[in-house]
Amino acid sequence: MARLFSLNTTAFTLVAFMVMAIAPHSAHATDFQQWLAELRVDAQKRGISDEIFDAALNNAKPIKRVIELDRRQPEFTMTFDEYLNKIVSKTRAKKAAQMLIEHDEILTKIAKKYGVQKRFIVTFWGVETNFGQYLGSFNVPHALATLAHDGRRSAYFRKELLNALQILQEGHIAPANMKGSWAGAMGQSQFMPSSFLSYAVDYDGDGKRDIWGTKPDVFASTAYYLKKAGWNDQLTWGRRVSLPQNFSLDGKDAMSLADNKLRKNLQSWAAAGVRSADGGPLPKADPVARLVMPSGADGPAFLVYSNFDSILDWNRSNYYALAIGHLSDMLK
Numbered sequence: 001m002a003r004l005f006s007l008n009t010t011a012f013t014l015v016a017f018m019v020m021a022i023a024p025h026s027a028h029a030t031d032f033q034q035w036l037a038e039l040r041v042d043a044q045k046r047g048i049s050d051e052i053f054d055a056a057l058n059n060a061k062p063i064k065r066v067i068e069l070d071r072r073q074p075e076f077t078m079t080f081d082e083y084l085n086k087i088v089s090k091t092r093a094k095k096a097a098q099m100l101i102e103h104d105e106i107l108t109k110i111a112k113k114y115g116v117q118k119r120f121i122v123t124f125w126g127v128e129t130n131f132g133q134y135l136g137s138f139n140v141p142h143a144l145a146t147l148a149h150d151g152r153r154s155a156y157f158r159k160e161l162l163n164a165l166q167i168l169q170e171g172h173i174a175p176a177n178m179k180g181s182w183a184g185a186m187g188q189s190q191f192m193p194s195s196f197l198s199y200a201v202d203y204d205g206d207g208k209r210d211i212w213g214t215k216p217d218v219f220a221s222t223a224y225y226l227k228k229a230g231w232n233d234q235l236t237w238g239r240r241v242s243l244p245q246n247f248s249l250d251g252k253d254a255m256s257l258a259d260n261k262l263r264k265n266l267q268s269w270a271a272a273g274v275r276s277a278d279g280g281p282l283p284k285a286d287p288v289a290r291l292v293m294p295s296g297a298d299g300p301a302f303l304v305y306s307n308f309d310s311i312l313d314w315n316r317s318n319y320y321a322l323a324i325g326h327l328s329d330m331l332k
Contacts (some may be wrong), residue, residue: 032062036057039158046165047169048162048165048168048169052168052169053165056165057141057142057145062145066146067150070147070152070182070183079295080294080299083319084319084326087320087323087327088327093327095126096122096126096131096330100331104118110219110223114223114224114231115223115231116231124189124226124324125222127327128189128190129187129190135180135186136181136182136186136190138182140184141161141164143181143182143183144184147183163194164193166197167196172200172208188211188218189211189218189221189222189225191221199221199228203217203220204216225314229310229314230313235287235306236307236328237308237311238289238305240276242274242275242277254293255297258291258301261290262290263290264288264290265288266287269303282303288306289304290303291303292304308325311324
């Protein structure tokens with residue numbers, strides 16, 4: 001805006017700017033309503049009724065807090081140990097163990113059907129929403145409309161908003177109950193609308209894929225997502241390991257191996273001197289593994305298997321995937 005002014009600013013330009021300054025919110029509101037009208041046309045093309053559109057967005061307006069949160073996403077400065085201690089607390093591990101016992105019958109059935117160990121299903125549930133205790137308080141259609149209109153990532157969020165409207169059209173949840181995060185992640189499994197349409201499961205057969213309030217649907221949706229991401233229930237996620245001094249493999253040091261995601265079978269790592277974290281030998285099983293070093297050359301080292309990459313498909317953060325692994329190990 002500063003570039004609108006110069007030493008040669010005319011009175012007309014100054015008056016025009018003053019008018020803009022006096023009523024920016026009403027102008028923005030008019031712009032938003034016009035944007036919604038255009039969105040309605042796209043929604044109709046996808047088979048979304050005016051009734052559903054109005055129920056979801058009739059009273060919508062840009063949410064200032066959503067824009068603030070989108071703009072203020074902090075640069076990730078937490079160390080791996082700090083992150084792990086926060087996510088994998090003793091309290092959460094104890095609660096996870098209780099949930100594993102409490103829901104054992106349904107978890108056992110779902111684990112068998114989808115080929116995902118039940119301890120991992122519970123772990124994702126705990127990390128995402130603290131076992132369904134916090135699903136987010138934002139109206140998802142309104143939050144997505146705010147972000148889609150904002151312009152920074154409008155194409156992505158517009159698509160997610162239309163997906164959310166399709167979910168409402170299909171009757172899985174009422175518009176007023178579609179709560180989630182400021183960015184549109186929904187339910188106890190925190191699926192974006194696109195993930196919901198692809199992976200949410202109506203496990204109890206009531207005609208609704210209810211990831212908000214029906215635990216069998218939540219568990220099955222998580223398991224189905226991981227299955228489609230390539231999960232192998234014959235493997236775990238990986239393990240912490242100990243590297244010998246001056247470690248190298250194929251002429252590369254540890255950080256180069258980690259950065260390049262070089263995959264070798266477990267016995268190749270063992271032959272190069274890699275041991276379990278306690279100094280013992282690596283397992284005799286021989287899956288392909290790669291090295292992950294989340295804190296650099298002076299930090300802990302992990303050999304991870306294909307399931308680790310399935311976790312990354314869910315959330316593309318090594319910290320997150322390692323936290324899932326650690327918490328799941330506490331439930332063995």
